[in-house]
Amino acid sequence: MTPAELADVVLSAAHAVFSERGLDRSALPETTAVERPRNPDHGDYASTLALQLSKKVGVPPRELAAGLAEQLGRAPGIKSVEIAGPGFLNIRLDAAAAGQLARVIVEAGDGYGRSDRLAGEKINLEFVSANPTGPVHIGGVRWAAVGDALSRLLRATGADVGTEYYFNDAGSQIDRFARSLLAAAKGEPAPEDGYGGAYIAEIAEAVRGIRPDVLELTDDAAQEVFRVEGVALMFAEIKSSLQAFGVEFDTYFNEKDLHDRGELDLALNRLREQGHLYESEGATWLRTTDFGDDKDRVLRKSNGEWTYFAADCAYYLDKRERGFERVVIMLGADHHGYIGRMKAMAACFGDDPERNLEILIGQLVNLVRDGAPVRMSKRAGTVVTLEDLVDAIGVDASRYALARYSSDSPIDIDVELWTRATRDNPVYYVQYVAARTAGVARNAAEVGLTRGAADDFQPELLSHDKENELLKALAEFPAVVATAAELREPHRVARYLEESVAASYHRFYDNCRVLPQGDEEVTDLHRARLWLNDATRTVIANGLRLLGVSAPERM
Template identity: 65%
Template sequence: MTPAELAVAVLEAARAALTERDLDTSVLPATTSVERPRNPEHGDYASNIALQLGKKVGLNPRELAAAVAKNLQETPGIDSVEIAGPGFLNVRLSAAAAGALARLVVQAGPAYGRSETLAKEKINLEFVSANPTGPIHLGHTRWAAVGDALGRILTAAGADVTREHYINDAGVQMARFGESVMAAAHHQPTPPDGYPGEYVPEIAARIVAENPDILQLPETEQKVAFQTAGYQAMLAEMQQSLERFGVHFDVWFSEKTLHDGGAVEHALDELRKQGHVFDSEGAIWLRTTDFGDDKDRVLIRSNGEKTYFAADAAYYINKRERGFERCIYMLGADHHGYIGRLKAIAACAGDDPNRNIEVLIGQLVSLLRGGEPVRLSKRAGTLITLDELIDAVGVDAARYSLARSSTDSPLTLDIEVITRQKNDNPVFYVQYVGARTASVARNAADLGHERGEDFDASLLVHEKELDLLKALGDFPSVVATAAELREPHRVARYLEDLAGAYHRFYDNCRVLPQGDEPFTETNRARLWLNDATRQVIVNGLDLLGVSAPERM
């Protein structure tokens, strides 16, 4: 029995208790949950549903708890139900019901942990969104790992997720980038406010090699040609780096198309219809202060120039018109000011800023080697590139380490720590357990011991077996909570706890017989539990975009 199944049983027992007393069942929540007690002696799971409902229906919570307990006791798989304190329900499962979870996990396979919590919710998840003027660097990499993991977790919770990269290709920075590439092609110094770094001459050399005649064009045409070719080359390199990191975007959305395709003008018309656009001093403004922004924002300057804010408004309206019910923006640490203005755009467009738009801010990442800051990149100048990080630590170590901490706080990674094969390295700790479970299964097969089609779940009664089963049972709720709170690090921390529970089980409960010992039904049951653990490790690491090797 999973915690979710037990929660349904608790809710039905409460419904029956209210019905028997002719009390209002409309006070029942649509769903409820059960928790693991801090003290295992209090039972396997606890519920406070009687405390939630008692006052609403005019019953003493303990009296209602007694009625719920009586009905719940009749549920198959429940060994006992006790009432504690003012009306808590402490539930103990039968050994067979607890152990049956191993069967459920193995049979569900990759589907275990998935749910319909966010079913039918259409989400646009925008992350990274780097300027196409340089390589993907460490500042983008945290959101690359966390954003992709969040997309996987939201999908596992039933949402329809589109991963989107916003290409900032419509500002003055693109002209400066083109001029930098052209200067490099002519072996001239980088222009003022241009882009240094070895990647610029590399791109210039490739462009000239592919199109030698570009150097013969008139200066004005040449600037445009180098800007276009440099942009295409840089964008392709960014895409390759992200794909190498295991990050795939469904949509690469060009900011330039908003300006060239009339989207800004369309957005202006839509916002006028809502009554929040006004004209002042020759400029066109959006009255965002009506919705908590610190000042009203200019959409079109008095000289007719469109602002970045106008593109932001057009982009949001474009997303909503593409059918996305919820637009999640994952922005860098220097974008705190965007929270209020983006939410104000949603409100000015007639949307609910607390539902239709979310803005997540990620803090900075720094890189150490043996406690000392890593030197700046030779190729990118002042930055460490994503490719250099992958070369230094590998995809798995980088992704796991970036995703296992809350993005609310700055993160410091030490290359020596996250690559060493010791248990104090979290990614190794989790992957090693996954590899050990695979090794146990291989050893069983080599010895001629088959897991078989079924097992006696009531044999899993050891304290460490039950602890491991409870940990496995928590996985679906961890995934659902991580999706709801937009916190992938919850999955990583859960996997580390699960790895610890498996180690304790492995050390105390012999899975396979030794020497001439026979292969018993207890061994078979433990082999199922071993394989169930492997499946959850695989599923959990996959949500983080990390592999689960069978050998280490």
């Protein structure tokens, strides 16, 4: 019996009690939930439904709890129900009902943990969006790992998700990039406001390979060649490095298209129709202070040039016009100031900024070696890049380490820790369970132990305390996935895999032999434990997949 199934049984019992006592059934919720008690001695699951309903129907909570307990005691699969405190229900399942979960998980396979909790939501998820003026730095890598994991979680809970990379190929930073490439091609120092690092010389040389005549052109013409070709080469490198990291986007959106297609004018007109534009000192302003911003924002300067914020407005409108009901934007630690203006901008378009726009801010990441921060990339010159991180600890460890912590907390990634083949390395600890469960299955086949037909499975044999503990840990997975998706917190999956599944499996493995030893005959208990072993493998693999991390069969 899964927690969701037990919650349905509790709700059915409540309906029965309300009918018997003539209570107002409209007070009953459409759904309820059960939780694992902090103290296992209190039972397998707990319900607070009696406490929630007592005031609504004018019945003392313990009296209502007593009626629920009596009804639940008649339900198949429930061993006992106890009333605690002011009206808590502590529920124990019988071994057969608890053990049945192993078969449910194995038969569900990749589908275990998926739900329709967010079905009907159409979400645009934008993350990374690094300027194409250099390799992806470690801050952007954090959003690559977290954003990709979040997209997987949202899809696993039924949302219609479109992932997007906003390609900033317009503006002054691109001009500085082009000037830097031209200077490198000429063998000159980088401009004072330009970009340094070996990658600039590499790209300049690649552009010269494409256009051997580029230095024969005027500086303005040569700079345009370096702008067009250099940006294309840099973005191809960014895209390739992200793909190697396991991150691909549904849409790569060019900022330049907003200008070329007239979408900035469209956004301006839409905001004017809403009555939130005004002219002052020759510039066009958006009155964002009407919606809580600290100052109004210029959209078009007095010289006719568009501001970056005008492009932000046009891009947001473009997403909404494409049918996305919720726009989620993941920004770096230095973008806190964007929240107020972006929320106000959504309100100026007539949207609900709390419903239609969501902005997530990620904190800083440091790569640490020998106790000291790694501060410089050999190639990029000033930053630690995606390639530096992967070279140091690998793709799996990088993705797991970046997704393991709440994104609003700064983190240090210790190279020694994350490359260690020991249990204190979190990704190794979890992947070791993936490999061990696969190894148990291989060894079982070698000695002729198979799970057998599902109808022959005897779940009541899984009665050991450590078996029950592991079953309860596996049962939590769907709720963990749903909560992580709703709260935008992939780290919940990583911590669950470590602290609940991996920890419980190790205790199960140490106390409950799955394989027969020596000349021992294969028994139904061995088969039942193999079901539980394989269910654990399923949950570990499904959880790691949500984080974009592999579940190895051997280590």
